[in-house]
Amino acid sequence: MQKQIRLNEDYQNQLRQEIEEASPFISDVTPVDILKAEYADNFKFSDCFEALQTRYKTVRRLRRDGNCFYRAYLFQTFEHFIINKTDTKQYLRFLKAIEGSKADLMALGYDEIAIEDFYDLFVAEVKKLPDISPAEAQQHLLKLLCNKEEAVYLIMYARFMTACYLKQNSILFEDFVGDVASFCMREVEAVDVECDHPQIIAITNYLGVGVEINSVGPKGNLEVIKLPEDADFDQGFRAKLLYVPGHYDALYQ
Amino acid sequence: MQARCIARLKKEADDINKNFVGVLELQVLDDSWMKWHIKFTGAEGTVYAGEPYCLQFKFNNEYPIDSPEVIFVGTPPKHEHIYSNGFICLSILYSEWSPALKVSSVCMSILSMMSSAKEKKGPPNDSSSGLSHYKSPKDVSWMFEDDKC
Numbered sequence: 001m002q003k004q005i006r007l008n009e010d011y012q013n014q015l016r017q018e019i020e021e022a023s024p025f026i027s028d029v030t031p032v033d034i035l036k037a038e039y040a041d042n043f044k045f046s047d048c049f050e051a052l053q054t055r056y057k058t059v060r061r062l063r064r065d066g067n068c069f070y071r072a073y074l075f076q077t078f079e080h081f082i083i084n085k086t087d088t089k090q091y092l093r094f095l096k097a098i099e100g101s102k103a104d105l106m107a108l109g110y111d112e113i114a115i116e117d118f119y120d121l122f123v124a125e126v127k128k129l130p131d132i133s134p135a136e137a138q139q140h141l142l143k144l145l146c147n148k149e150e151a152v153y154l155i156m157y158a159r160f161m162t163a164c165y166l167k168q169n170s171i172l173f174e175d176f177v178g179d180v181a182s183f184c185m186r187e188v189e190a191v192d193v194e195c196d197h198p199q200i201i202a203i204t205n206y207l208g209v210g211v212e213i214n215s216v217g218p219k220g221n222l223e224v225i226k227l228p229e230d231a232d233f234d235q236g237f238r239a240k241l242l243y244v245p246g247h248y249d250a251l252y253q
Numbered sequence: 254m255q256a257r258c259i260a261r262l263k264k265e266a267d268d269i270n271k272n273f274v275g276v277l278e279l280q281v282l283d284d285s286w287m288k289w290h291i292k293f294t295g296a297e298g299t300v301y302a303g304e305p306y307c308l309q310f311k312f313n314n315e316y317p318i319d320s321p322e323v324i325f326v327g328t329p330p331k332h333e334h335i336y337s338n339g340f341i342c343l344s345i346l347y348s349e350w351s352p353a354l355k356v357s358s359v360c361m362s363i364l365s366m367m368s369s370a371k372e373k374k375g376p377p378n379d380s381s382s383g384l385s386h387y388k389s390p391k392d393v394s395w396m397f398e399d400d401k402c
Contacts, residue, residue, distance in 0.1 A: 113264045114317070114353050117257060149254050152318050156352055189351035191318055 016065070025146035026075060027061040029252055035059065035242070044220040045244070051222035052214055052242070052251075059242060060250040066192035069200065069241070070155045072250040075145050076239040077209050081129040082137040090236040091130070093208040098126055101161050101206075108167050110160070118157035121150060156191070158203060163188045165202035173198055194246070200227050209236065214251060215243035255314045262286050262312060265356050277360055287312045290326065291360055299368045301330055308363065309339075310356055320350035322389050323359060331373040334366060336382060340390040344397045347390075 062068035210233035217223035295301025
């Protein structure tokens with residue numbers, strides 16, 4: 001059981017710093033054309049972006065820091081509840097899930113003092129949403145979700161709720177992810193770790209807000225995937241996301 | 254972030270002083286709350302039974318988002334995942350750290366890792382690891398090869 005220890009060349013830190021300097025956490029809305037230009041060298045993607053333009057007009061780019069899915073999902077979901085004040089049914093379902101999450105996590109063995117700071121902040125921010133005027137949505141959310149303080153806590157709590165659903169329903173996931181507890185440690189709760197389909201299925205089910213993922217298909221075509229697939233989720237709002245391998249951005253009509 | 258960090262550390266200190274009496278003995282080393290020593294004794298029925306050890310925790314303002322730096326101070330136990338300079342090869346201290354963990358849960362993981370040892374024996378690469386060049390174990394790129402490490 002020899003432990004190999006190699007020199008850390010600070011490569012990851014350097015990479016992280018370069019990314020930070022190059023892009024904001026969440027950009028302003030930008031015409032989707034920008035994507036076509038960006039991937040112009042990649043012929044495989046060009047059909048996909050042609051098709052995407054017929055569905056969506058603008059995009060918000062997310063920083064590639066491992067949190068892009070969670071940040072985009074929270075941004076669009078919060079934005080929906082600020083702008084669509086009449087969607088009380090889905091909002092109340094969302095709020096109820098969040099308010100119940102501390103008890104759910106503690107039932108799974110999480111310690112109250114380890115999760116309550118995250119929980120308290122998340123609940124408080126979700127309760128504020130109905131009182132924010134639609135005109136202030138963008139300003140409010142860019143401030144809330146683009147910083148190294150509150151935003152880090154909100155995204156971390158989204159990770160805890162993701163782990164919560166995975167553990168509550170471990171029988172549904174263990175064939176895909178192996179031991180669910182260790183999957184959660186490695187792939188959900190670790191800071192800045194990227195998100196894949198099991199995590200997306202978990203958080204969307206837990207919070208009652210689905211996603212529609214527009215992604216590049218195997219032949220370079222546009223593929224639209226809805227998670228969860230259940231038609232129930234089509235009755236309510238779904239966050240609209242663009243997926244290019246390894247990264248999520250937020251789409252707008 | 255600092256206010257949140259200190260508030261969390263104070264809650265954890267209360268928790269240790271209240272719920273780990275006779276198991277973990279906490280000493281907060283300075284007014285800034287950022288450096289702790291935790292003393293414990295090797296568990297009965299293990300190769301370290303009755304032996305006193307001391308862990309040092311150093312926190313930064315990003316705690317609990319960022320992991321604490323944890324090393325043994327004084328004489329570290331001879332264990333295949335514990336180096337003679339006090340560094341500990343345990344995934345939850347590095348790549349698998351989660352803010353859902355606490356100081357007490359880290360201590361209990363280390364105690365449990367020690368308790369499963371069958372003999373007192375250091376890491377096979379202890380002398381050749383080059384770890385003495387590092388100021389902090391968090392700067393090392395650890396390779397974790399089994400569940401415990």
